[in-house]
Amino acid sequence: MHDALSLPSRKEPGRALPEAPAGPRAVPFSLRARGSRLASPESQLALLDGVDLAASAYAGDFSKALASAGWLPLRPAALEILQVNLGKLCNMSCRHCHVDAGPDRTDAMMDRETVDACLRALDLSGAHTLDVTGGAPELNPHFRYLVDEAVKKGKHVLDRCNLTVLLVPSLRNLPEWMAERGVEIVASLPHPRKRGTDAQRGDGTFDRSLEAMRMLNALGYGSGRSDRTLTLVTNPVGAFLPAGQASMEREWKEALGREHGVTFDRLIALNDMPISRYLEWLEASGNLESYLKLLVDSFNPATLAGLMCRNTLSVSWDGSLHDCDFNQMLALPALSVDGRPLHVRDLDPDVLAAREIVTRRHCFGCTAGAGSSCGGAIEPSIPLPVPR
Amino acid sequence: METYYKPDHLQKFASIGEGNDELAKKFFAYYGAVFADGALSGREKALIALAVAHVVQCPYCIDAYSQECLKLGSDLEQMTEALHVGVAIRGGASLVHGVQMLEHVHKASM
Numbered sequence: 001m002h003d004a005l006s007l008p009s010r011k012e013p014g015r016a017l018p019e020a021p022a023g024p025r026a027v028p029f030s031l032r033a034r035g036s037r038l039a040s041p042e043s044q045l046a047l048l049d050g051v052d053l054a055a056s057a058y059a060g061d062f063s064k065a066l067a068s069a070g071w072l073p074l075r076p077a078a079l080e081i082l083q084v085n086l087g088k089l090c091n092m093s094c095r096h097c098h099v100d101a102g103p104d105r106t107d108a109m110m111d112r113e114t115v116d117a118c119l120r121a122l123d124l125s126g127a128h129t130l131d132v133t134g135g136a137p138e139l140n141p142h143f144r145y146l147v148d149e150a151v152k153k154g155k156h157v158l159d160r161c162n163l164t165v166l167l168v169p170s171l172r173n174l175p176e177w178m179a180e181r182g183v184e185i186v187a188s189l190p191h192p193r194k195r196g197t198d199a200q201r202g203d204g205t206f207d208r209s210l211e212a213m214r215m216l217n218a219l220g221y222g223s224g225r226s227d228r229t230l231t232l233v234t235n236p237v238g239a240f241l242p243a244g245q246a247s248m249e250r251e252w253k254e255a256l257g258r259e260h261g262v263t264f265d266r267l268i269a270l271n272d273m274p275i276s277r278y279l280e281w282l283e284a285s286g287n288l289e290s291y292l293k294l295l296v297d298s299f300n301p302a303t304l305a306g307l308m309c310r311n312t313l314s315v316s317w318d319g320s321l322h323d324c325d326f327n328q329m330l331a332l333p334a335l336s337v338d339g340r341p342l343h344v345r346d347l348d349p350d351v352l353a354a355r356e357i358v359t360r361r362h363c364f365g366c367t368a369g370a371g372s373s374c375g376g377a378i379e380p381s382i383p384l385p386v387p388r
Numbered sequence: 389m390e391t392y393y394k395p396d397h398l399q400k401f402a403s404i405g406e407g408n409d410e411l412a413k414k415f416f417a418y419y420g421a422v423f424a425d426g427a428l429s430g431r432e433k434a435l436i437a438l439a440v441a442h443v444v445q446c447p448y449c450i451d452a453y454s455q456e457c458l459k460l461g462s463d464l465e466q467m468t469e470a471l472h473v474g475v476a477i478r479g480g481a482s483l484v485h486g487v488q489m490l491e492h493v494h495k496a497s498m
Contacts, residue, residue, distance in 0.1 A: 196463045236458070243459040247425050251461065 022103055023091035023164045024202030030093065030102040031277060038280050039100065041331035048274060048361045051289050056296040062363045069301035074309070074357040076323075079349070081312040083131040083325060084118050086110045086140035088317070091165050094201045096235070096278040098329055101135040108135075110317040114344065115142045118315055119149050121347040125313065133160040133325065138171055151181045158184040158231075163212040164205060175212075179219040182227035187213075187264075189232045192252045196237040213262040222263040230263075233376070235270040239287035241298060241369040242269035245377040268376025271295075273326050273365040295364040303371030309357045319344045323357045326365070332358050398448045431460040438467055439474030 031039040038044055053060025058068065066072040087109035090101035110118075122130060130150040137143055137159065150157050159178060166175055178185065187209075191197045194206040213230070216222060222230035232252070236242050249267035256262050272278050274292060282288040313334070314322040321342040322328035333341035335358060336351050370377035405412030423433050434456045441449030457467050 191461070191463060193463055193465070195465055234461070237463075238458060240455060240458050242461070243456075244425070244430050244461070247429050247431065248461045251429055251431060 021091050021168045021170075023162075023168075024198075024205040024208065025093040025102075026095035026198075026200060026202040027093050027102075027277065030088075030104050031100045031280065032107070033102070033104040036280065038276065038283075041329065044275060044279055045330055045360060047279065047283065047288075048292070051292050053292060053296055056293050057299055058296065060292065060296050060361060060364075062359045062361055065296075065299050065364070065367070066304070066359065069304060071301075071304050074304075074307075074359060076353060076355065076357060077305075077310040079125050079127050079311060079313055079352065081129045081131050081308075082118070082122050082125055082127040083133060083312050083314045084110070084115075084137075084146065085314065085316055085325060085328060086115075086132060086134050086137040086143060086146070088135045089139050090134060090136040090162065091139065091168060092136070092162055092202060092205070094277070095281055096200055096272055098273050098275040098278055098326060099135060100276045100329070105135065108317050109140055110142065110319075112142050112145075114315075114317070114319040115146050117319055117345040118146065119153075121315070121344045122150060122153065122155060124347050125349060125352075127155070127313070129156045129158065131158050131160065131312070136162055136165040138165050138174060139168075144177065147178070147181060147183060151183070156184065157181070158186050160233075161185050161187045162201075163187045163189065163209040166212040166215060167208055175215055175219055175221075179221065179228060184229040184231065185216060185221060186231045186233060186268075188235075190234050190237050192255050200237045210260050210262055213256075213260075213264070217263055222265055224265065229265050232264045232267045233270060234267060235272050239272075239282060239285070239291045239294075241271055241294065242377075243370065245269040245370065269370070269372075270376060271365050271368055271372035274362055275326055275329050292361070292364070295368040298368035299364060300367055300369060300371060303367045306371065306373060307366055308373035309366075313352065315344045321347070321352075324366075326362055327358055330360070330362065332360065334358065393447055395451065398451060401448075429460075431457070431462055434460050435462060435466065435470040439470045442471050443474040443478050 038047070051060070058064035063072060066074055085099075088099055088101045088105035088107070089103070089109055090097075090099075090105065091103060093102040130146075132143070132146065134140070138161065147157050147159070165171065188201070189197060189209055190200050197206040197209065198204065213222070216230055220228040222228070234242065234248070234252075242248070245267065248269060252267050253264070256264070274282055274288070274295070279288075282291050309323040309327075312324065314325045314328050316322060316328050320328075321334040321344055322332065323334050327334075334352070335355060336342060337354050337356070342351065342355075366372050402412070402416070423430060423437075428436075434453055437449065438453040438457050441453050454467070457470075462470075
């Protein structure tokens with residue numbers, strides 16, 4: 001991680017946006033601020049495509065895997081969720097961030113005009129849920145406006161929250177504000193213990209996350225109320241796949257309750273995606289080839305029907321549309337059947353329904369093992385294997 | 389064989405059925421049932437397996453259950469504590485035999 005420890009090689013001309021308050025950092029700066037080659041989506045795709053997977057299943061070609069399961073071309077199901085990425089600004093700098101978010105990312109923030117286009121798209125799309133993500137979406141000055149308007153439309157709103165941002169002084173009343181609107185909080189916590197959580201997300205993350213959870217619990221979050229849902233999201237702290245989401249949820253509830261007196265409603269387990277800073281870590285730690293092999297060899301056709309790219313549409317901070325948040329980070333736009341990149345300001349449900357979903361090698365990340373979507377494991381009960 | 393232990397033998401474990409498929413199938417079915425969530429969670433069982441793997445000094449098992457413990461949500465501190473449980477029992481098992489030694493010594497000595 002020598003690259004991660006060096007000073008930024010170029011200074012970005014900051015826009016008139018507030019610097020994010022400095023929170024925990026596992027890496028000091030974003031790939032972009034460090035001038036890393038992996039800041040470019042093309043370099044990330046080239047690195048992934050360059051790994052020799054000829055001896056692996058489907059020769060590491062996702063289209064072949066889809067074809068073998070009878071799912072080529074991959075098409076969308078009914079649209080249920082509009083996922084809006086409000087930008088890359090974040091108070092934290094996690095080692096595995098697939099967004100390359102951080103306090104230095106004031107360059108990529110959704111403006112009011114695009115937020116309004118998202119709200120119009122929410123009406124047109126027929127989606128029942130608005131999924132707000134980032135970065136730390138709460139740091140976007142239009143966050144409350146977007147949430148408020150979506151709630152007024154009767155949509156279910158969920159905030160993908162890093163927990164520590166709720167301790168930022170200027171956001172002091174935000175948890176109460178969200179509670180009043182019934183916003184579901186989907187919060188990142190990789191591990192129920194300090195060691196793994198802080199290794200991935202920066203020193204101090206675990207203690208601050210617990211403090212934020214106590215705040216949310218005091219407002220009724222995590223107590224089983226449907227209008228105060230607190231969901232935790234775990235993803236592996238390293239180069240392996242998670243297993244046993246349901247069993248893990250039982251153990252987390254017991255351990256976090258007993259040791260720290262905090263509660264939550266449900267736990268979802270995500271696979272780590274070989275994109276951006278997690279891709280950087282895989283390469284630097286010598287795990288890239290073995291992790292990609294693990295993903296490819298763990299291809300599970302039973303995950304395909306429930307993939308998030310089939311029921312979710314992802315909007316970038318600049319309004320471009322993507323089949324998922326991961327494609328967004330790799331600058332792979334959603335395409336109309338005639339190959340036109342789609343934008344939220346002219347969202348057309350018929351054009352969307354007719355499109356093919358864009359896939360590349362990273363897609364093996366969502367189909368490995370129990371599968372992975374923004375809602376967690378897709379196929380909950382896989383048999384525990386004989387070792388390997 | 390240039391070496392007795394080869395990492396890829398772990399992946400080839402199922403080939404042990406070549407000489408007796410029926411017994412292998414029974415063993416693997418039993419094995420799968422042992423590690424399923426039950427009164428103990430799969431995670432707890434994997435920690436026990438990790439400790440035993442070190443006691444029997446099986447590199448295949450150490451490889452498999454280091455991975456399995458991580459996948460099921462254990463961390464290094466928990467895995468190390470499990471390992472020490474195995475080590476303590478192994479050490480204690482030797483040490484407690486010292487009582488036999490004592491009795492032999494007491495009987496044979498003035």
